[in-house]
Amino acid sequence: MGVMRVRDMTGTRVARPADVNDTRGARRRVVNHTRATRTQRLNHTRVGRRGAVNHTAVVRPSRSREGDAPTSPFTPRTNPSRFASVPRAQAPAAHPGELVGRARLLAALLLSGSGDRWQHTRAVARRAREAVPAVTPTGGQRAGEVLVAAAWLHDIGYAAPLVDHGFHPVDGAQHLRATGWPEEVVALVAHHSGARYTAAERGLGHLLDGYDAELGHSTPVAQALVWADQTTGPAGELVGVQERTAEVLRRHGPDSAQARCAAERVPALLRDAAATEARLAAPAAHEGAWYLTA
Numbered sequence: 001m002g003v004m005r006v007r008d009m010t011g012t013r014v015a016r017p018a019d020v021n022d023t024r025g026a027r028r029r030v031v032n033h034t035r036a037t038r039t040q041r042l043n044h045t046r047v048g049r050r051g052a053v054n055h056t057a058v059v060r061p062s063r064s065r066e067g068d069a070p071t072s073p074f075t076p077r078t079n080p081s082r083f084a085s086v087p088r089a090q091a092p093a094a095h096p097g098e099l100v101g102r103a104r105l106l107a108a109l110l111l112s113g114s115g116d117r118w119q120h121t122r123a124v125a126r127r128a129r130e131a132v133p134a135v136t137p138t139g140g141q142r143a144g145e146v147l148v149a150a151a152w153l154h155d156i157g158y159a160a161p162l163v164d165h166g167f168h169p170v171d172g173a174q175h176l177r178a179t180g181w182p183e184e185v186v187a188l189v190a191h192h193s194g195a196r197y198t199a200a201e202r203g204l205g206h207l208l209d210g211y212d213a214e215l216g217h218s219t220p221v222a223q224a225l226v227w228a229d230q231t232t233g234p235a236g237e238l239v240g241v242q243e244r245t246a247e248v249l250r251r252h253g254p255d256s257a258q259a260r261c262a263a264e265r266v267p268a269l270l271r272d273a274a275a276t277e278a279r280l281a282a283p284a285a286h287e288g289a290w291y292l293t294a
Helices: 018-056 098-111 116-134 136-153 168-178 183-191 195-201 213-217 220-230 241-252 262-281
Strands: 003-007 013-017
Touching: 098 116, 098 136, 116 136, 116 220, 116 262, 136 183, 136 220, 168 183, 168 195, 183 195, 183 213, 183 220, 195 262, 213 220, 220 241, 220 262, 241 262
Parallel strands: none
Antiparallel strands: 003 013
């Protein structure tokens, strides 16, 4: 065993085994290694935590090439520059009520800050639910879902991000088509409440050419949507069809497109509403009817 000489407290040199000093050196190395290991572990944990936070954060829109518009679940396929901040339907609804739930969400995001218009939309959706028994005997559950979804969405064309032509039935339908909504819903929104008459008076009739007129204003579902919309006042109050059409004429004025087409539009609305009420009064409407709760 090797020795080394060190001084004691009196200054006298004494011999101390070398392995004692080796042991102390080893201890120092162990302590230093442990501290380094702890530091590495701490740094690794901190990085790991940051990684976990970043991984669970909101995913930002990605760009396929430099300069391209960002792609996200809310970006329409047909025109990436329009409606980039507006939600879209991800896929055709697969479960009962799913279509209605998505429609309600989109309407709320676009119209919930619009005051009376939002109250009107909510009330029209409630009336549409009441009209579901008028359409399910011939169209089944799907017809009821389409009716209530269209009721939620019929006025979204008033929302500022969607305004394009300044004609809300077409602006709303244009967005719905661009973002993948079912064609029945698109057509109902485009043609709702006699839009074809007003569009013709405004010189915008050609804008409706691309939307199925049969689906939009000639089916029991289309007539039920007219009934729901035209028996609901501008602030959500329950009204009669004649009262509602008279209010529209007062609001828009005698020189408006609504006034110029009233001779054709108002009788058509009255017929559609009467047809829906007749279906609701029929016993078949309430035999095994399916009611929406969404």
